[in-house]
Amino acid sequence: MRPHLSFRRSGKNAGTAFLQQNRINLHPLLFKQNQQAFLEEVIPHEVSHLLVWTLFGRVKPHGNEWQSIMIEVFGCEAKTTHSFDIKAVTNTVAYSCDCSEHALSMRRHKSIITGTRYRCRKCNTELSQN
Numbered sequence: 001m002r003p004h005l006s007f008r009r010s011g012k013n014a015g016t017a018f019l020q021q022n023r024i025n026l027h028p029l030l031f032k033q034n035q036q037a038f039l040e041e042v043i044p045h046e047v048s049h050l051l052v053w054t055l056f057g058r059v060k061p062h063g064n065e066w067q068s069i070m071i072e073v074f075g076c077e078a079k080t081t082h083s084f085d086i087k088a089v090t091n092t093v094a095y096s097c098d099c100s101e102h103a104l105s106m107r108r109h110k111s112i113i114t115g116t117r118y119r120c121r122k123c124n125t126e127l128s129q130n
């Protein structure tokens with residue numbers, strides 16, 4: 001039985017396996033920005049969780065069973081975390097100047113709200129929120 005796929009924002013998780021529902025949820029924004037990584041890492045990772053659940057029931061989430069499915073079924077490295085930085089994508093605010101877009105950290109965003117001004121180093125216009 002093929003797992004169902006859903007695309008909902010769920011915190012900072014790139015993907016989440018819902019074992020009882022046979023469903024994998026993918027973070028829509030992260031999926032859009034990291035499709036290759038999703039196909040190579042996130043989806044095999046989460047499908048392996050579903051397979052472990054179906055085949056072995058309640059065992060350690062990233063234990064031997066999960067690792068051997070990752071390696072033998074998907075030919076993936078059995079890494080428990082994903083290689084792209086989820087924080088970098090979700091904890092930024094989009095600003096723009098006259099020449100490009102800038103992804104500002106929450107820290108800089110907060111200091112702009114309290115009055116700090118940032119200028120683009122290239123075109124020297126003040127950054128404004130999109």
Ligand SMILES: [Zn+2]
Binds near residue numbers: 049
């Ligand atoms: Zn996992």
Ligand SMILES: [Zn+2]
Binds near residue numbers: 097124125
């Ligand atoms: Zn600029």
